[in-house]
Each structure stands twice: as C-alpha cells, then as structure tokens.
Amino acid sequence: MSNSGGRRLKQWLMEQIESAQYSGLQWEDDSRTLFRIPWKHAGKQDYNQEIDASIFKAWAVFKGKFKEGDKAEPATWKTRLRCALNKSPDFEEVTERSQLDISEPYKVYRIVPEEEQKNGKSSMVILASSSSGDMTDMDCSPAAIEEFIKEEEGCSIQASPEYWSQSSINAFPLHQDPMPSGAMGSVFSQMMINFYYGGKFMQTQMVTHPEGCRISPQQHLGRGALYSSDSMQSVYFPPADLIEYERQRQVTKKLLGHLERGVLIRANQEGIFIKRLCQSRVFWSGMGQVGSQYSTAPCKLERDAVVKIFDTGRFLQALQLYQEGQFPAPDPTVTLCFGEELNDLNNAKSKLIIVQITVVHCQHLLDSMRRPQSFCNTPNLEMSDSSATDQMARIYQDLCSYSSPQRSACYRDNMPITA
Structure with a gap:
C-alpha cells in the first residue's frame, strides 16, 4: 500500500x-x-x-x-x-x-x-x-x-547480556597502536553528561572512566562484578521527584521504570559508542555513523547493538572546514531521547527525558579555535597532564596543516587517529 x-x-x-x-x-x-x-x-x-x-x-x-x-x-x-x-x-x-x-x-x-x-x-x-x-x-x-x-x-522482554559481549567488543574500532594509558587515555574518555526533563536542565556529571559508564535509574542495582565501581562508572538519571509539575512527574517516573537496564556508553580516540539494554526505545542525534554511512538525522538505537554515535575523525574534518569559513562550527555533543521519537532537535525541549553527551577534548578544540589566538599558535589546552596536552596538540597541529584540496591522510573517512 x-x-x-x-x-x-x-x-x-x-x-x-x-x-x-x-x-x-x-x-x-x-x-x-x-x-x-x-x-x-x-x-x-x-x-x-x-x-x-x-x-x-x-x-x-x-x-x-x-x-x-x-x-x-x-x-x-x-x-x-x-x-x-x-x-x-x-x-x-x-x-x-x-x-x-x-x-x-x-x-x-x-x-x-x-x-x-x-x-x-x-x-x-x-x-x-x-x-x-x-x-x-x-x-x-x-x-x-x-x-x-x-x-x-505487556510486551515480552527478551533477556540480553548486561555487558559488552565478546561479539560487541569486535564492533569497536581498534587502533594500530596501543590505546594510550593513564591520564592521556583518560582525556579521550572524558564525557560531560547533561540531563533535561521536559526541556529543563536537571544535573550534569563528568565521566572519566576508561571503560565508560552505564546510565540507568538509581534504584536499579547492577548485578555481578562487571557492574562494580571498578568495571565502569555509574551515572544515574536524576530523580523524577525533582520535577515541578505533577503530571509530568508521574509520566516521567513510569518512563524511568522502563529504563531499568539503561545504556552503556564508552568514549575513546575514535569517538563515542553506545549499547542500549533498556526496554524503552532510545533515539540519538549527533556526528555518528549508521552502518557504513554517516548519520544526518535522528536515528533509533536497536537493542543490544553497539553503535558509533560520535565520530572524532568526522568532527575534525568539519572543524577544519569551519576554520576555513566553509562550514558552521561542528557540534561535539550527542543528544539522546528516551521513550519518545526524536524527529529533529528543534522539538527536543518538549521531550520527557533528554540526555546530552559532550566530548570534552573536542569541546576544548572548538573553544580553542574560537579564541582570539589560535591553538595552532598557543597549544595550551586546559589539561593538567602534559603528555595528554602534547597528544591533543599534535592532533590539532595536523589539523592546522590540513590544506585543500589535498587532505591529510589523518582525516580520511573512517581512518583512526593515532599518536
């Protein structure tokens, strides 16, 4: 039909x-x-x-x-x-x-x-x-x-493993070189997570754990060692009791009941990856990838699938075009919408639960470019660890040496960023 x-x-x-x-x-x-x-x-x-x-x-x-x-x-x-x-x-x-x-x-x-x-x-x-x-x-x-x-x-719920399964791990792009360790690795793991209920900001939390985090309602108790504090960081949805309006509060509480298993989120040099475990539907919008294609519109997360919702290489390419005046400033933030379909970001404020995840090191790069003195001349990101700063400086220096129409090999589509 x-x-x-x-x-x-x-x-x-x-x-x-x-x-x-x-x-x-x-x-x-x-x-x-x-x-x-x-x-x-x-x-x-x-x-x-x-x-x-x-x-x-x-x-x-x-x-x-x-x-x-x-x-x-x-x-x-x-x-x-x-x-x-x-x-x-x-x-x-x-x-x-x-x-x-x-x-x-x-x-x-x-x-x-x-x-x-x-x-x-x-x-x-x-x-x-x-x-x-x-x-x-x-x-x-x-x-x-x-x-x-x-x-x-009333719908049947199929059990799914509450961890990054071995098959899922294979979905993560791996570097030719070993993943940076210590503070330098933590730089690429840093995510700022902001929560909004009905368009109103509720709280923010920084994620630094190299294995990422799980976002779930606080009343859910994770089972097994994989969800101990050493395995990944726990991030909780704000309590619905904080919502001012009773009707919105009641419906949000019911929706939170369907988010019990939550989502797993992990950041590294390649970008941000997510795995949906909860019963409720989740939609996302950001500089991510669907299959072999880049996403340009909000997409639905399939359950138990590992999805790249932010691509660092794509962000750096867009950042270079922005520096050349050819493109608007790229957004280092991914938007998640829980329980409701997200048609476009213009109607995000009307949604019950919105979570925005900002890639901290990409935000630093964007902020540095917007400063009167370019980071290319003064590589001074606000990071305490010198080796991590050097790593970011090298990435940005490569970006500044990028010239059209010939692109640096570092910025070819799907090419991992290496030290």
Whole structure:
C-alpha cells in the first residue's frame, strides 16, 4: 500500500473499515458516523499480534514506518495510529461508548463533519492538525505517552547480556597502536553528561572512566562484578521527584521504570559508542555513523547493538572546514531521547527525558579555535597532564596543516587517529 497519493487518514481508515478485513474494525451506527476500533492490551492472555495489532500494523506500513522483515513493535504501531487519530480534526473519541474492560475491548471514534470542523469542535481540543493529514508520528501528549508505556508493560522482554559481549567488543574500532594509558587515555574518555526533563536542565556529571559508564535509574542495582565501581562508572538519571509539575512527574517516573537496564556508553580516540539494554526505545542525534554511512538525522538505537554515535575523525574534518569559513562550527555533543521519537532537535525541549553527551577534548578544540589566538599558535589546552596536552596538540597541529584540496591522510573517512 502506498501513500504516494497523499491520501488523508480519514480516507485510508474508511477504506479499511469498508474492507472488513480487520477483526473488530467496524461501523458503530447505520449512518456510518461512528466506528469501533479494536483496542486489546498486549498483556492480555489471549492477545494475538497477527489479529489484534493488524490495523495498527497496516497504518505503520502505509506510513512507511514498517516493512516485512523489520522488528515487530505492536505497542509503537498502536501509539502511532492513536496519535494520528487524536491529532486529526476529522476524528474525536467518544469515550462514553468505548468498552475497554471486556474480553474484546474497543474504542469508538466519531467522524467529525467538515462543517463542524470549520465552526470549531466543542467536545475536545485539537492538539495539532495538518492540511494533508500527515501527522507527526509519536509527537503525543503526556496522556498518550503514558498509554504507550502501559502497552509496553505487556510486551515480552527478551533477556540480553548486561555487558559488552565478546561479539560487541569486535564492533569497536581498534587502533594500530596501543590505546594510550593513564591520564592521556583518560582525556579521550572524558564525557560531560547533561540531563533535561521536559526541556529543563536537571544535573550534569563528568565521566572519566576508561571503560565508560552505564546510565540507568538509581534504584536499579547492577548485578555481578562487571557492574562494580571498578568495571565502569555509574551515572544515574536524576530523580523524577525533582520535577515541578505533577503530571509530568508521574509520566516521567513510569518512563524511568522502563529504563531499568539503561545504556552503556564508552568514549575513546575514535569517538563515542553506545549499547542500549533498556526496554524503552532510545533515539540519538549527533556526528555518528549508521552502518557504513554517516548519520544526518535522528536515528533509533536497536537493542543490544553497539553503535558509533560520535565520530572524532568526522568532527575534525568539519572543524577544519569551519576554520576555513566553509562550514558552521561542528557540534561535539550527542543528544539522546528516551521513550519518545526524536524527529529533529528543534522539538527536543518538549521531550520527557533528554540526555546530552559532550566530548570534552573536542569541546576544548572548538573553544580553542574560537579564541582570539589560535591553538595552532598557543597549544595550551586546559589539561593538567602534559603528555595528554602534547597528544591533543599534535592532533590539532595536523589539523592546522590540513590544506585543500589535498587532505591529510589523518582525516580520511573512517581512518583512526593515532599518536
């Protein structure tokens, strides 16, 4: 099924009702102004994904959000269609006719006549609308997010190892030369992590452990020696109790409950790597890499996969272009969004939980370039260890000697930076 014709949700949904191919999707009245849509919770004992999630899956396919062979995410499919229905001026839920506590639960929606839309709806507030009916997926109200969280609670969770597995280790680019040790190695391990709840800054924490850190809710107790203080640094989400608004506080607490296993993050000379362990979805945006391609838009983290979310070589190339006046200043920060889809950074402030990770040594380089006297002339990064400073100075001197159109070999794509 294709969306190339730009058909609206209303036309698409009416066609699905008329097709009678989805169990429970049917007209509620003879005048065909009301319809039922099946709404069985994924946690029900008799839940059948092929039947009970079929209409939601069809919408995901229609919107290009799912194709056969992709990982099935029935809770996400359901949330997408619910958000589209709630945002569309063509529909409003008739809650008094919905039946959610029966063996085959359903919701009832009314098709709002165009004339009524022009005069304004009386029984609900339009959260957002689009003349084409192409709603922004997952850009939902806190109530919709809360319902999505409830749906996820019923989904089966596959166990996954809580460590960088041997197969995952192979995904990390290794240097030809040994990894710098001591203070010099710690320079490349340094990350500044900032937490935001609903766009409000909550706290910051510095990570210096060479094996990286695990970000998780504080109530979770890591199991085994791999999560002892000697294995990696523990970084905790700020308590939701610090949130001012009650509704936001409640929904954030529920979301934190789905972040129990957290994410593993590790930084080295190559960049920043992440591994998602938690049940909740995580989206990221930064100067990273997806497969063999560099990312230019927010991407979803697949569970248990090691992903390079920041590429140091790519940053240095962009920094050189910035110095030559050909490119805006590159961003040494990666943004993570937990539990909600991140379409672009412009709407990050509306998200429940945002974590921003700044590569400290790259931030130093950028700050030095912005100073009146170039680092090329005064290699004096604010680092206490002289060997680490020398290492950074050499990298930056190479950068300053970079000339167009011939590029230094140090900055070829995917080329590791060595001492």
